[in-house]
Structure formats: C-alpha cells, structure tokens
Amino acid sequence: MIISERKPLDELQEAVAPYQNFFLIGCGACATVCKSGGEEEVFQMQEWLIEQGKAVTGSMVIDEACHLLRAGRDLRHHKLAVQEADALIVLACGGGVQSISSQTEQRVIGALNSIFLGNVRRFGQYEERCSLCGECILNETAGICPVTTCAKGLLNGPCGGMEDGHCEVDAELECAWHLIYERLKQQKRPGVFARRVPPKAWSKRRKPGRHKL
Amino acid sequence: MMSQLERQLTAGTFTVTAEVAPPKGTNVAAVLDLAESLQGVAAVNVTDNQGANMRLSALALAGLLQKNGVEPVLQVTCRDRNRMALQSDLLGAAAFGIRNLLLLSGDHSRFGDHPDAKPVFDLDSVQLLEMTAELMMGRNMAGKALDGTPQFFPGAAVNPVVEPFELMFQKVRKKVESGARFFQTQAVFDREGLTRFMQEMAPLEVPVLVGVLLIRSAKMAHFLNDHIPGVQVPAPVVARLEAAADPLAEGVAIARDVVAWARESCQGVHLMTLGYEDRIPEILAD
Ligand code: SF4
Numbered sequence: 001m002i003i004s005e006r007k008p009l010d011e012l013q014e015a016v017a018p019y020q021n022f023f024l025i026g027c028g029a030c031a032t033v034c035k036s037g038g039e040e041e042v043f044q045m046q047e048w049l050i051e052q053g054k055a056v057t058g059s060m061v062i063d064e065a066c067h068l069l070r071a072g073r074d075l076r077h078h079k080l081a082v083q084e085a086d087a088l089i090v091l092a093c094g095g096g097v098q099s100i101s102s103q104t105e106q107r108v109i110g111a112l113n114s115i116f117l118g119n120v121r122r123f124g125q126y127e128e129r130c131s132l133c134g135e136c137i138l139n140e141t142a143g144i145c146p147v148t149t150c151a152k153g154l155l156n157g158p159c160g161g162m163e164d165g166h167c168e169v170d171a172e173l174e175c176a177w178h179l180i181y182e183r184l185k186q187q188k189r190p191g192v193f194a195r196r197v198p199p200k201a202w203s204k205r206r207k208p209g210r211h212k213l
Numbered sequence: 214m215m216s217q218l219e220r221q222l223t224a225g226t227f228t229v230t231a232e233v234a235p236p237k238g239t240n241v242a243a244v245l246d247l248a249e250s251l252q253g254v255a256a257v258n259v260t261d262n263q264g265a266n267m268r269l270s271a272l273a274l275a276g277l278l279q280k281n282g283v284e285p286v287l288q289v290t291c292r293d294r295n296r297m298a299l300q301s302d303l304l305g306a307a308a309f310g311i312r313n314l315l316l317l318s319g320d321h322s323r324f325g326d327h328p329d330a331k332p333v334f335d336l337d338s339v340q341l342l343e344m345t346a347e348l349m350m351g352r353n354m355a356g357k358a359l360d361g362t363p364q365f366f367p368g369a370a371v372n373p374v375v376e377p378f379e380l381m382f383q384k385v386r387k388k389v390e391s392g393a394r395f396f397q398t399q400a401v402f403d404r405e406g407l408t409r410f411m412q413e414m415a416p417l418e419v420p421v422l423v424g425v426l427l428i429r430s431a432k433m434a435h436f437l438n439d440h441i442p443g444v445q446v447p448a449p450v451v452a453r454l455e456a457a458a459d460p461l462a463e464g465v466a467i468a469r470d471v472v473a474w475a476r477e478s479c480q481g482v483h484l485m486t487l488g489y490e491d492r493i494p495e496i497l498a499d
C-alpha cells in the first residue's frame with residue numbers, strides 16, 4: 001500500500017492561513033490503514049482547525065481516493081458543504097489529492113506526504129520492498145528486490161561499502177546483496193549471479209505511467 | 214599508445230599510484246603543484262566528488278594534469294550522472310588524452326555535503342565497465358557508431374578483505390569479464406586477508422595495486438572505522454597508533470608494512486596519503 005504521513009503542522013498552518021471554511025476528505029484505503037487519513041485523522045484535523053479558529057463545513061472518507069470517478073461522485077454527494085468551503089483539505093496520498101483536484105475548481109490542500117509503496121510489518125512499521133520499476137527481477141534474486149532494497153539499486157552484486165553483510169548506507173540494515181546471496185545459496189541455485197545483468201530499461205517505467213488492459 | 218600505468222603493469226614492474234582530490238572551488242594551482250611534485254609515481258588518481266562531497270570536476274582536473282604532463286587515473290562514479298552523461302564524459306576524457314580510468318559505483322550521497330541530492334546509479338560499476346568496453350569498440354550504449362573511437366585502460370576497485378568473500382569475489386569476476394584491466398583496492402591492513410585475495414586473483418591474471426592508507430593518528434583510525442564505508446582498521450593497528458609517541462611516524466611504519474606485503478604478492482600499491490605526500494619516499498623505501 002501507499003505509505004503516507006501527515007505534513008508538519010507548521011506547513012499546514014501556513015497552507016490553511018488564507019482560508020476560513022474547510023471541507024475535509026479522507027481515504028478509506030491506504031491512508032486509513034497507515035493512520036494518516038482515516039475517520040480518526042479526519043476528526044483530529046477538524047479539531048485542530050477549530051483550535052486554529054477555523055470552521056469545518058463537512059467531511060467524508062472516500063472508499064478509495066485514488067478512484068477518479070468515485071472521488072468526483074462522492075464530492076457531488078456533498079455538494080452544499082463543499083461549496084460552502086473556501087478550500088478542501090485532503091488526507092490521502094498524492095494520487096488521492098489529485099483525484100480531488102481534477103474534479104473541482106476549488107482550492108485543494110493536501111495534508112499528507114506520500115513516502116513509498118510499503119509492506120506492513122506491524123501497525124506503524126512499514127518497509128519499502130518494491131519501487132515499481134516496470135521490469136521485475138525478483139525471480140532471479142530469490143524474491144529479494146535489489147532495485148529497492150539496495151540503497152544504490154545495484155544489479156550485479158554488493159558495493160565496496162558492504163561490511164559483514166551490512167549496508168554502508170544504514171548499518172542497521174542488511175545489505176540486500178548479502179540477503180540475496182544467502183537465500184540463493186540456501187536454494188542451491190546461482191540465480192542472478194549466473195549472469196552480468198545489463199542496465200535497467202527505465203523506459204519500462206515511463207513517466208507518467210499509463211496502463212490499459 | 215599505452216599509458217605509463219599500462220606499460221609498467223604490462224612489463225611487470227612494481228607500480229605505484231597516488232591520489233589527489235580536486236579543490237572545492239576553482240583554485241587548482243596547489244593541487245597541480247602537488248601532483249607534479251610526486252616522485253616515483255606512475256599515475257595519479259583524481260577522485261570524483263569523493264565521499265559524495267561536491268568538488269571541481271574530476272574530468273577537468275584530470276585534463277589539466279594531462280596537459281601538464283602528469284598522467285592521471287580519472288575516477289568515474291555512477292552516483293552523479295546517468296548513462297548519457299557518463300558516456301559523454303568518457304568521450305571528453307579521451308579527447309583530453311586521458312587513458313586510465315577507475316570505474317566505480319560511488320559512495321551514497323546520504324553521507325556527503327549534499328544529502329538531499331538525488332543519487333543516480335543509473336549504471337553500476339560492472340555496467341560502467343561494459344559501457345566503456347563498448348565505447349572502445351566504437352559504439353555507444355545504444356549501439357550507434359562513434360565518430361572517433363576512444364582507447365582507455367579501464368580499472369576497477371575492490372575491497373579485498375570482506376565477508377562473505379565469495380559474494381565480493383563474484384563481482385570481481387564480473388568486473389574482469391567486463392573489461393577491468395587492473396584493480397586498485399580499498400585500504401588494506403590485514404595480511405592474511407590480502408594473501409587469500411591474491412590467491413583467488415592469480416588465475417584471473419589482472420594486476421592489483423593494493424590500497425595503502427597513511428593513518429596519522431588513532432583518532433583518525435576510529436573515524437575511519439565509524440564513518441568511512443569499506444574501511445576497517447583492525448584493533449591491533451589501532452593499538453599501535455594509540456601506543457605510539459609519534460603516531461604519524463607509526464602510521465608511516467604501518468604503511469611501509471603494507472607496501473612490503475604488496476612487494477611479495479601484488480603488482481603495486483595505490484597510496485592514499487591525504488596531505489602527507491612528502492612521506493611517500495619514506496613509505497616506498499625498501
Ligand atoms: S524488481 Fe523490484 S522494483 Fe522492480 S518490480 Fe520487481 S520488486 Fe518492484
């Protein structure tokens with residue numbers, strides 16, 4: 001899921017300063033699970049705004065804020081409250097914020113920073129395992145992604161900074177290539193070590209991405 | 214025409230390289246003088262934003278050295294440039310007459326003076342070597358013919374004393390397959406580790422210049438251990454520096470030991486003297 005966190009309050013304070021009335025929008029999917037934009041956080045945002053002397057005309061939590069048409073439909077359901085607001089505050093990932101901003105002429109304020117595509121270890125602890133590179137190498141690397149979990153995204157083995165299997169960039173982390181090596185050894189297959197891996201085709205990860213079934 | 218470095222290594226002469234860093238600014242006079250003053254050195258490495266600290270371009274300084282008659286080894290890292298910029302820079306290096314390259318992944322930007330910079334790593338060191346080989350065959354990475362083919366003497370780096378050894382060494386093999394003609398190693402302090410590495414290297418028949426780092430104090434040793442990726446000063450060496458009345462002289466003695474091991478089993482040394490270049494003759498003296 002998309003891991004997001006609330007922006008620092010001083011940044012939000014500056015963003016809301018010019019306006020008085022707000023409509024709040026949360027997301028029922030990722031932002032709810034990582035507790036940055038669910039019912040509870042929308043409510044906390046409302047309390048905070050009132051503390052700041054602001055008013056809230058209404059709020060909603062969309063099932064999936066990344067769904068463009070559903071976001072538009074839900075906005076229309078709250079038409080009056082939305083129109084009364086000077087600005088909409090969206091507690092969703094950057095994709096969710098843009099679902100809203102593409103469906104309304106009103107000022108939209110994103111309240112979160114989106115950080116990465118994360119796996120959940122336990123609540124509040126997330127790990128980035130995939131960076132959506134468009135050309136997956138996992139089948140050769142014993143299911144461990146070097147593109148993402150090696151700090152340099154190297155494809156042909158560890159850098160010279162690996163020390164005792166740990167990463168030069170963060171000694172708390174195991175070097176991705178050490179993990180790949182150990183796992184492949186355990187599986188008794190050479191995997192990715194059998195060949196020189198050519199440079200990645202970043203054209204596979206076109207920006208902006210589009211995909212049609 | 215071969216570079217002096219290539220000639221010496223091909224001839225089997227014990228070969229010495231040293232290194233200089235470009236200035237953080239445009240005052241190049243001091244570093245040019247320093248490079249020119251180095252005695253008994255086949256070539257001088259020019260570091261590329263070493264430790265991810267922004268400095269004058271290595272390519273520019275290497276070009277100036279070349280013009281001054283000091284043979285450079287241009288260090289090229291993958292941290293700051295994508296594959297297009299790397300190819301352009303290598304062609305530029307060839308135009309300056311630079312032959313020796315040391316092709317590296319590069320330290321991560323997180324520890325340098327621009328931690329907010331976007332680390333590039335579009336290629337890794339193996340792919341950078343392959344790209345260089347491609348250029349030397351008159352083609353760029355896109356397979357397009359070059360108007361003028363560069364000739365280089367490409368080298369690679371290795372941390373020879375690291376665990377798991379086998380994991381490190383598979384990359385050494387890949388580097389050799391990709392065209393590495395020589396290795397310069399990280400600083401070495403461990404004789405047994407070096408011996409093991411050289412035994413594995415023997416069948417590959419690629420010359421190795423052992424990294425010799427002049428450590429001027431115990432404090433510096435601790436700093437290296439805590440902050441510099443890939444450099445581990447073993448406890449007995451730290452103890453020697455701690456006990457010494459003149460730690461710099463002890464550092465020179467430690468460096469002399471490594472040079473002696475290198476004379477036994479390796480093809481040369483790469484000296485990292487960090488401001489104490491005047492001690493080089495002493496470090497090299499038989
Ligand atoms: S290689 Fe890594 S980043 Fe690319 S798709 Fe597979 S898991 Fe994701």
Ligand code: SF4
Nearest residue numbers: 150159167168175176
């Ligand atoms: S130590 Fe390993 S994980 Fe860390 S940057 Fe180097 S190769 Fe990647």
